[in-house]
Amino acid sequence: MTTYPVDRIYGVGSWRHKEFTLVDTGGLDPTVENGLFSLIREQALIAIEEADIILFVLDTRDGLTPADEEVADILRRTKKPVIMVANKAEGAGRELEAAEFYGLGMDNVMPVSALHGTGVGDVLDELVDLLPEDDVVHEAPYDLRVAVIGRPNTGKSTLVNRILGEERLLVSDVPGTTQDSVDTLVEHEGRRYLFVDTAGVRRRSRIDQNLERYSVMRAIKALERCDVCLLLLESVEGLVEQDIRLAGLAEDRGRGLVLGLNKWDLMEKDGRTFDQMVKEMREKLFFFSHAPVISLSGLTGQRVERIFGAVEEVYEEGGKKIPTSQFNSFIEDAVERHQPPLVRGRRVRFFYATQLGPHPPTFLLFTNRPGEIRDNYVKYLERRIREEYGFGGNPIRLKFRRGREDGRRG
Ligand SMILES: Nc1nc2c(ncn2[C@@H]2O[C@H](COP(=O)(O)OP(=O)(O)OP(=O)(O)O)[C@@H](O)[C@H]2O)c(=O)[nH]1
Ligand SMILES: [Mg+2]
Numbered sequence: 001m002t003t004y005p006v007d008r009i010y011g012v013g014s015w016r017h018k019e020f021t022l023v024d025t026g027g028l029d030p031t032v033e034n035g036l037f038s039l040i041r042e043q044a045l046i047a048i049e050e051a052d053i054i055l056f057v058l059d060t061r062d063g064l065t066p067a068d069e070e071v072a073d074i075l076r077r078t079k080k081p082v083i084m085v086a087n088k089a090e091g092a093g094r095e096l097e098a099a100e101f102y103g104l105g106m107d108n109v110m111p112v113s114a115l116h117g118t119g120v121g122d123v124l125d126e127l128v129d130l131l132p133e134d135d136v137v138h139e140a141p142y143d144l145r146v147a148v149i150g151r152p153n154t155g156k157s158t159l160v161n162r163i164l165g166e167e168r169l170l171v172s173d174v175p176g177t178t179q180d181s182v183d184t185l186v187e188h189e190g191r192r193y194l195f196v197d198t199a200g201v202r203r204r205s206r207i208d209q210n211l212e213r214y215s216v217m218r219a220i221k222a223l224e225r226c227d228v229c230l231l232l233l234e235s236v237e238g239l240v241e242q243d244i245r246l247a248g249l250a251e252d253r254g255r256g257l258v259l260g261l262n263k264w265d266l267m268e269k270d271g272r273t274f275d276q277m278v279k280e281m282r283e284k285l286f287f288f289s290h291a292p293v294i295s296l297s298g299l300t301g302q303r304v305e306r307i308f309g310a311v312e313e314v315y316e317e318g319g320k321k322i323p324t325s326q327f328n329s330f331i332e333d334a335v336e337r338h339q340p341p342l343v344r345g346r347r348v349r350f351f352y353a354t355q356l357g358p359h360p361p362t363f364l365l366f367t368n369r370p371g372e373i374r375d376n377y378v379k380y381l382e383r384r385i386r387e388e389y390g391f392g393g394n395p396i397r398l399k400f401r402r403g404r405e406d407g408r409r410g
Helices: 036-050 066-075 092-104 120-130 156-166 208-224 241-252 273-284 306-318 324-337 375-389
Strands: 010-015 018-023 054-059 082-087 109-111 144-150 168-172 181-188 191-198 228-234 256-262 293-295 350-357 362-367 397-402
Touching (some): 010 120, 018 120, 054 066, 082 120, 109 120, 156 191, 256 273, 256 306, 273 293, 293 306, 324 350
Parallel strands (some): 144 191, 256 293
């Protein structure tokens, strides 16, 4: 998993070459809330609706609780596969205790110890077996897919409607896609753009703090099937933590990003407002500090057409391929200018470097010390790569592998 500096409730995992997104629905503390059962029910329902597979985590130390039974009751009614993960099963005795959970009437209890890691591999085996085949989506033929993501109410639908009103509409509400998103296919200057609008959660709920969490799940799904992501922000509020989290999702998925400062019409502004905001945003969103920013208004249509140029540019940047010979001499030069610090008195050397692929630009560097390249040095290399090659709006991946002088694996 990649990490970025915000607390998170989701992560991209992979097992046996299959990728999946894990979402932690967050535990409820029964002692602080009233109406416990209805809260559990509500939270579980949203989670079930969004997920493909449900991991129902139980605590062998507590044994079967009324809350477990409440959740199991709901789970029995879904058609989605459920794995009961009996956690804290350290030692043979505890595994036996896990058997108690068969009393919930489901037949897939797997004892694990998240602490020791035992049993986790079995759960992952089971999980990837149950994963649905890649969604066969009847997507309309497009040239570029743009996922419009953002916190609830940031104006995503208004913007897509505006685009739909101004450009030649090819298809709207493309059928066959998930119910969580609405696809719109428009043509602009001869190119077909599929806009994926992620629906906000409209559910009225007492678990408001969890709403954004589920919008996050929808954003994750949209990011899976897009080429470039347009993250809409509320201009008046500026960049908030949830925005950083959403951008982090795009970084995780290796997607290019365009930032839209939406509702610009509501801003009190002078000639310097935009530049100041952009500067602040780039500091906070340092891992996407190179992404294009457009101030716009989906409501009035102001600067909306700039989106097309920006997403095209970001996609093109992310698709660039650097010839290996050129990249090698570039790395050689970068290392010569700024040597990596010694590791236990020994030099870190790079033998050979090549680009593995685009979207996101991914590079492989062979070195004598693959595990010991410091973060600062990785950042230095990334900065140099950006200075030289751009890749604006796109994450960059650097991988290090043990290699020898002759370029072969060591
Ligand atoms: N002033 C102004 N209001 C806007 C703009 N864009 C959207 N709005 C308003 O913001 C509110 C939310 O707009 P939506 O387009 O529904 O937002 P959304 O992001 O699709 O919301 P969810 O789907 O619930 O996540 C509506 O009242 C819009 O009229 C804008 O550019 N300027
Ligand atoms: Mg909407």
